[in-house]
Amino acid sequence: MDKNPVIIALDYGDADAALALVKQLDPGLCRLKVGKQLFTAAGPRLVAQLVKLGYAVFLDLKFHDIPTTVALACRAAADLGVWMINVHALGGGAMLSVARAALGDAPDRPLLTAVTLLTSMGETEMREIGLQGTPEEAVLRLARLAQVNGLDGVVCSAQEAALLKAELGTSFRLVTPGIRPADSAPGDQHRTMTPGAARLAGADFLVIGRPITHAADPMRALLAIEQELLNNSAGEKL
Ligand code: C5P
Numbered sequence: 001m002d003k004n005p006v007i008i009a010l011d012y013g014d015a016d017a018a019l020a021l022v023k024q025l026d027p028g029l030c031r032l033k034v035g036k037q038l039f040t041a042a043g044p045r046l047v048a049q050l051v052k053l054g055y056a057v058f059l060d061l062k063f064h065d066i067p068t069t070v071a072l073a074c075r076a077a078a079d080l081g082v083w084m085i086n087v088h089a090l091g092g093g094a095m096l097s098v099a100r101a102a103l104g105d106a107p108d109r110p111l112l113t114a115v116t117l118l119t120s121m122g123e124t125e126m127r128e129i130g131l132q133g134t135p136e137e138a139v140l141r142l143a144r145l146a147q148v149n150g151l152d153g154v155v156c157s158a159q160e161a162a163l164l165k166a167e168l169g170t171s172f173r174l175v176t177p178g179i180r181p182a183d184s185a186p187g188d189q190h191r192t193m194t195p196g197a198a199r200l201a202g203a204d205f206l207v208i209g210r211p212i213t214h215a216a217d218p219m220r221a222l223l224a225i226e227q228e229l230l231n232n233s234a235g236e237k238l
Contacts, residue, residue: 002204006195006225007031007058007175009209015042019049024218027054029226031083033207035060047080056083058175058207060155062115064088067095071102078103078110084175086155089114089142096149111152113175116142119157119191136160140167147172155207158198159191165202177207181225184211195225196232 008030012018018038032055034047039061050057059082063070070087077085087099096114103109116139117126123135131138143154143164153173156164161174180192187210195206208225215221 004029004031004056005199005203005205005229006212006222007033007205007207008212008222009033009035009060009177009207010038011035011209011213012038013041014038015046015049018042018046021213021218022050022053022055025222026219027056030222031056031058031205033058033060036062044080047082051081058082058084058086058205059110060086062086062088063099064091065095067091067098070095071098074099074112075102082110084111084113086113086115089116089146089154093145093149096146096151100150111173113153113155113173114142114146114151115155116146119178136163140164143168143172153204157191158193158201158203161198161202170202173204174202175205175207176203177209179206179208179211181211181221181228194228196228199229199232 010018010021010032022032032050034057047057047059059077063073064087070091074085087096089096100112103112117135121135126135126138139156139160140163146154147168153175154164155175157178158176161176164174176198178189178192179195179198180186180189182194186192198206212218212221
């Protein structure tokens with residue numbers, strides 16, 4: 001099992017709120033995700049601060065633009081010292097390939113993952129923008145495009161993890177949101193999976209927000225998830 005498969009989504013509107021949560025955590029036990037809301041409010045300075053505190057940071061800005069612009073944005077993100085960044089696979093092969101090239105091959109380069117089809121999109125939304133086939137077909141097609149252009153993996157629903165691992169191999173990383181421990185509220189997530197089930201399905205990293213950030217004791221919630229994952233991996237070895 002990867003060390004620290006849990007990535008905590010810091011979905012906050014300002015740096016102080018994010019740092020108040022982070023102070024209760026431990027960089028040896030989790031990674032952090034900074035998305036568009038927090039990044040727009042608090043900027044690269046907060047990202048650099050989190051990196052300095054010892055956290056592996058996933059900068060979830062889902063770049064999607066002309067290839068040169070995306071490549072330069074990826075380079076700027078890498079210079080912040082983050083562990084993972086992402087782009088939209090819908091930007092096309094040329095965009096994916098130059099984004100990957102911009103990161104170079106140093107062992108400490110950030111991982112580059114792609115969003116395939118947003119999980120908010122079903123067949124109706126796909127038809128609106130001219131995409132054919134089922135969401136599952138689009139996810140697989142876009143994940144393959146990411147893989148052939150050298151990306152390290154994709155962000156996907158845990159429901160798609162088994163198919164993607166079978167088709168794309170075990171070293172292609174799968175990052176899955178929509179994770180809910182059995183005892184937590186689904187909120188606005190629809191097709192959720194427990195941490196253990198997601199790992200068994202092939203997820204490498206689990207993005208978890210509210211079940212930890214809204215918990216009365218976030219560290220305790222994280223430790224309970226880690227324990228569930230440990231119990232599961234012990235089960236896998238039997
Ligand atoms: O609080 P919760 O666990 O639902 O947070 C999930 C995080 O993963 C949020 O930051 C959300 O934006 C992100 N995400 C998601 N579904 C996707 C892609 C990202 O929930 N398909």
